Amino acid sequence: MADTSLDGLFTPLTIGNVTLRNRFVMPAMQIGFTENCGPSPRTIDYLRGRSEGGAGLIFSESCAPDHPSGYWQAAFCVMNPETRGRWEALTEAIKGAGAAFAVQLWHPGGQRRPIEGFAHADAPTLSPSGLIQAEREGGRAMTAAEMDDLADAFVRAAEDAKAIGADGVELHCAHGYLMDQFLWAETNVREDGYGGPAIADRARYPLAVAAAIRQAVGPDFLVSLRFSQFKEVDYGARVFETPEELAEFGALAKAAGVSMLNVSSRRFGKPEWPEQDAALGIAGWAKRLTGLPVMTTGSIGLSTDIFADLFDGEDPGLRIAADLAELARRFNAGEFDMVGVGRMHIANADFVTKVREGRFDELRLYNKAVDLKHLMEQVVPGAVEEHRKTADV
Numbered sequence: 001m002a003d004t005s006l007d008g009l010f011t012p013l014t015i016g017n018v019t020l021r022n023r024f025v026m027p028a029m030q031i032g033f034t035e036n037c038g039p040s041p042r043t044i045d046y047l048r049g050r051s052e053g054g055a056g057l058i059f060s061e062s063c064a065p066d067h068p069s070g071y072w073q074a075a076f077c078v079m080n081p082e083t084r085g086r087w088e089a090l091t092e093a094i095k096g097a098g099a100a101f102a103v104q105l106w107h108p109g110g111q112r113r114p115i116e117g118f119a120h121a122d123a124p125t126l127s128p129s130g131l132i133q134a135e136r137e138g139g140r141a142m143t144a145a146e147m148d149d150l151a152d153a154f155v156r157a158a159e160d161a162k163a164i165g166a167d168g169v170e171l172h173c174a175h176g177y178l179m180d181q182f183l184w185a186e187t188n189v190r191e192d193g194y195g196g197p198a199i200a201d202r203a204r205y206p207l208a209v210a211a212a213i214r215q216a217v218g219p220d221f222l223v224s225l226r227f228s229q230f231k232e233v234d235y236g237a238r239v240f241e242t243p244e245e246l247a248e249f250g251a252l253a254k255a256a257g258v259s260m261l262n263v264s265s266r267r268f269g270k271p272e273w274p275e276q277d278a279a280l281g282i283a284g285w286a287k288r289l290t291g292l293p294v295m296t297t298g299s300i301g302l303s304t305d306i307f308a309d310l311f312d313g314e315d316p317g318l319r320i321a322a323d324l325a326e327l328a329r330r331f332n333a334g335e336f337d338m339v340g341v342g343r344m345h346i347a348n349a350d351f352v353t354k355v356r357e358g359r360f361d362e363l364r365l366y367n368k369a370v371d372l373k374h375l376m377e378q379v380v381p382g383a384v385e386e387h388r389k390t391a392d393v
């Protein structure tokens with residue numbers, strides 16, 4: 001019989017120099033409390049609450065390096081000399097309540113839409129090939145010098161994260177933002193060795209940045225890499241057409257010094273290559289093919305995935321018991337090592353404690369209108385509304 005015990009999810013895990021007290025992770029999520037590109041007292045209270053509520057590891061919301069092309073609007077974080085002290089206070093608050101903490105390093109690439117009058121609004125919007133989807137323009141192709149400059153800015157941000165006491169950083173290579181624009185064949189048609197049909201070429205820049213970060217932060221600091229097959233602009237997109245391409249990427253990521261893979265999917269249990277394995281999800285494939293510690297994410301506890309929810313207005317319902325049983329079955333079978341719980345963590349600061357104590361019926365359903373009210377009010381329109389899907393799969 002399938003092992004659906006949750007006990008294993010409450011065992012510690014050590015990666016490099018950080019030990020997570022359990023396997024539950026709060027993935028990076030903007031919440032709308034950001035002030036002037038950095039954490040506010042409200043951000044600190046909010047994330048301290050998730051640490052007190054039992055999470056093993058918390059990722060910050062996406063945070064750009066201090067590079068002109070990374071500035072967009074005050075609602076989106078940047079690691080710079082002005083915000084650094086606030087990041088430090090946030091780190092202390094989260095770690096003081098028991099969770100490990102890592103800063104997610106992100107760059108919007110061609111998705112950026114500069115806001116007139118905001119810092120660096122005149123700086124060019126940069127992307128690998130001037131595209132955010134086939135035949136859909138976004139930014140202009142980066143020069144080699146710009147790629148070097150931006151890589152340096154990423155390294156400085158990672159060094160800052162280490163200096164303020166964070167346990168790690170995550171390189172956001174998912175969902176159709178800059179690093180994913182490099183990874184995805186549709187948005188990276190460069191002919192300089194950093195793009196084109198081969199995954200090794202498209203991965204060259206993101207993994208060069210990962211390697212430079214590893215070099216700067218030393219061997220034991222957590223360096224997570226987050227990737228997704230899907231994009232916000234195309235649910236059916238694939239970075240990796242085959243398991244062989246994922247295996248090749250994984251080997252290169254390992255060689256670059258990546259210490260864990262955070263695999264973002266719309267539903268954690270969806271089989272990725274069903275013709276080869278009827279059940280294995282993309283996180284399971286990543287673990288099988290790379291051997292790295294792997295985190296799964298996607299609709300845990302909820303019936304509708306984040307993008308249908310955010311962009312298509314499909315409100316989710318609760319699916320706690322069934323999802324936790326499936327999660328445990330897959331975890332106990334060795335498919336993945338950590339689980340990211342997103343929206344249910346927004347709605348329930350003590351999600352992990354309630355699950356541990358079996359108090360499933362006390363978990364509140366996430367409600368976008370209530371839980372994302374501040375985010376919707378704060379983000380200058382245009383950040384989300386232009387997203388569109390091209391295939392619902």
Ligand SMILES: Cc1cc2nc3c(=O)[nH]c(=O)nc-3n(C[C@H](O)[C@H](O)[C@H](O)COP(=O)(O)O)c2cc1C
Nearest residue numbers: 027028029030061062297298299300306341342343
């Ligand atoms: C409001 C909101 C903001 C998000 N912001 C980010 C982000 O900054 N970086 C990121 O990698 N993912 C972001 N995500 C995606 C989440 O990390 C997660 O992958 C997604 O919500 C799926 O998990 P869930 O189904 O458990 O909510 C965001 C999600 C939400 C709901």
